[in-house]
Amino acid sequence: ILNVEQSPQSLHVQEGDSTNFTCSFPSSNFYALHWYRWETAKSPEALFVMTLNGDEKKKGRISATLNTKEGYSYLYIKGSQPEDSATYLCALSLSNFGNEKLTFGTGTRLTIIP
Amino acid sequence: DGGITQSPKYLFRKEGQNVTLSCEQNLNHDAMYWYRQDPGQGLRLIYYSQIVNDFQKGDIAEGYSVSREKKESFPLTVTSAQKNPTAFYLCASSMTSGIKETQYFGPGTRLLVL
Numbered sequence: 695i696l697n698v699e700q701s702p703q704s705l706h707v708q709e710g711d712s713t714n715f716t717c718s719f720p721s722s723n724f725y726a727l728h729w730y731r732w733e734t735a736k737s738p739e740a741l742f743v744m745t746l747n748g749d750e751k752k753k754g755r756i757s758a759t760l761n762t763k764e765g766y767s768y769l770y771i772k773g774s775q776p777e778d779s780a781t782y783l784c785a786l787s788l789s790n791f792g793n794e795k796l797t798f799g800t801g802t803r804l805t806i807i808p
Numbered sequence: 809d810g811g812i813t814q815s816p817k818y819l820f821r822k823e824g825q826n827v828t829l830s831c832e833q834n835l836n837h838d839a840m841y842w843y844r845q846d847p848g849q850g851l852r853l854i855y856y857s858q859i860v861n862d863f864q865k866g867d868i869a870e871g872y873s874v875s876r877e878k879k880e881s882f883p884l885t886v887t888s889a890q891k892n893p894t895a896f897y898l899c900a901s902s903m904t905s906g907i908k909e910t911q912y913f914g915p916g917t918r919l920l921v922l
């Protein structure tokens with residue numbers, strides 16, 4: 695069973711502060727990692743897909759890095775705003791040998807305090 | 809607007825009943841997925857379909873059935889054999905079935921057993 699761990703489970707951040715959280719996974723046979731944002735009462739929305747060790751992706755104030763050798767990805771949010779409040783999910787696939795399945799972590803629930 | 813619709817938003821099932829959750833997409837995507845979310849757990853894959861008239865079991869397929877007769881539609885039936893059906897169900901689709909492909913999610917259906 696593939697274990698995808700996200701930490702922390704939840705956090706509260708003051709508006710304007712920057713924050714980051716982690717997705718950890720087994721480093722062997724890594725293939726792709728996805729980050730999704732899931733706002734309350736909405737559908738999960740894709741942020742990034744990352745495949746290469748050392749990948750860095752950026753979308754506005756949100757960025758992500760990937761270290762496949764040590765098995766982790768960080769998601770960073772710079773200058774948090776109330777609209778950043780959401781659950782952030784990472785999802786992983788370890789191989790592409792006919793396996794189109796993603797395994798999701800339990801998410802990090804981020805609350806921005808105005 | 810292009811997107812994924814799921815209906816109903818809430819569904820109540822009596823013991824011993826089969827119920828069917830609807831998922832429709834107008835994104836012209838080949839692949840579609842059904843996930844289940846339970847408190848404290850990541851999204852878990854129930855079934856997925858890479859193309860019309862084809863589908864594969866995910867990690868927790870027991871007690872569920874699906875069909876894919878049309879590209880736009882991927883209904884999920886929760887049968888009486890599913891011992892613990894109360895959960896939040898999410899449908900998703902992607903352009904193709906490759907695991908680098910972004911998955912687009914519907915708004916979800918919450919199923920409650922009476």
